[in-house]
Amino acid sequence: MNTRRTFLKRMTSIGLLLSTSPLSKLSKVRTGKIFTVQGAITPKQLGTCLTHEHVMSNFGGEKSLEPAYDQAKLFSQVLPYLKKVKSLGCDSLADCTTAYFGRDVKMLKSLSEQSGVHIITNTGYYGAAADRYVPEHAFEEDAEAIALRWLKEWEEGIADSKIVPGFIKVAVDGGPLSTIDEKLFRAAAITHRQSGLLVACHTGNNPEAARQQLEILQEEGVSPSAWVWTHANQCSDVTHLIKAARQGGWVSLDGVREASIELHINYLKSFKKEGLLERVLLSHDGNSYPRGGAIRPYEALFTQMLPKLAEEGFSAKELHLLTVKNPQKAFTVQIRKA
Template structure:
């Protein structure tokens, strides 16, 4: 079923002068585009994830051609449904592979967006050694350098900041990650997407960001579906944060419909993002293991929304307008 997608075939790279138009830019692995060129967007997906841990991480341990052969059909499937952009949320030391993303973007025709930042969730298993000793300013300087110079010598720039924190009260280390993300945002204008879960850590992050001069609308509360108290979603959205409901799958469609109906009733759909958190090729499994497709939203969830009182315009907002607003590169400062 294709009626909800807004296919846009404008995937040519915008000239470098677009870099100066900070509030009109999205950064893909093939360069900057206008927000209007994103089209229908999946805001939280993964193409490759390596769970071995930062201390053993080796990005040469997988065959890029094999990975591409496994992943490409899933990208072509969602492209055929009308999607135009996929935001790849795998951070450094967890499987972020820039040459692979460029190749897959070129072969699939999808805009792919990658990130800078470090992932502290899962008790810091995926944090590099230097992250434990460096200051927030030093970490931020690394992430800013990826924006200014490109990632790992590729010249490819990140389109957002990805961090991760444990649930519960933020540890001093994770407070440092949030501060580093804030400092990076103030310099670059990149949006901060934080793997978070329940609301306690989300609101603590919002407070830290505001203390560093960053406005709530620069923050995406990733995995907000882990918080079952819908009033917390409302409170964060009313502050201006993005509420990311990014675990949509075959077994939970009604639960996500309920989340969205509640936010719609509060007139807050303009602060909501949806995705699958699906994929991915796992280098430690035979042939990459089981790959979950990116098609459930297009094939099943949007039809469910339409049959439960959502309009085409509201679906367009969720899949097109909100991602463009959330990931536009612009300094969003707290006043």
């Protein structure tokens, strides 16, 4: 069976591929913009962006579409923190907490309104952590059906919020891609092809899984420039990262913290030498409201890493590329075909 043709038929049958269809019109209208929890902004408005953080998460808890946060406690902890990182130079951040492990887009919207930080939320499912945050329906449905669910969020907004996702977040376990992880990644590629949303895939120190993801993108007719190798800083051999960047993928060095800065700077020097700084994204993978455990701050980039990079000879233009231009380019809605 030609699954691509079956999918096209299914899309057409529900009106999604017709030129007059809402989704096709939407994709045209939305191209060139970035979507935050407060609505569309221009790429310029994104400013200095942290590309992988968690404002809050229920990670470690049971999977649940509606996380039961203590709202008052969350606000009193997170709002001052967001105001602090804004004062350090952060204009925007991408929240990588997916549905079923703590995504709460209305909460993100209130926090964004009150802090002045643009927040981008996501569609997609988290297939790492041995699949414990993957909803039951994803095991039963095929990639196309899952993509249609994510595209519905893009088209109509998340639940009744009218808030649309600004990227697609998926995650894979260690080793070669499992059946469910492969399916979720393929669903992400299909969703990109229809929406132009960036695909960020939690991959870590797993070059083989990254290679498989690039293969799936090719099968689905999607350019590597639509894809982020998330937690690439965990990969112990930088040559794999250089290779992925050379193929056009985004390499996310997102574990910035005091203890990691030397490693990050060494990686950045390798990318600079290869003329590939334009493929790198930087962030902390912080969490200002984790379920239990200590807060993971997301400020070391501003307080420690950028000054250190300047000392090490990185120009203001290069720092601007890493913290402003690259995130702008990555998150701007644009269907990127292979």
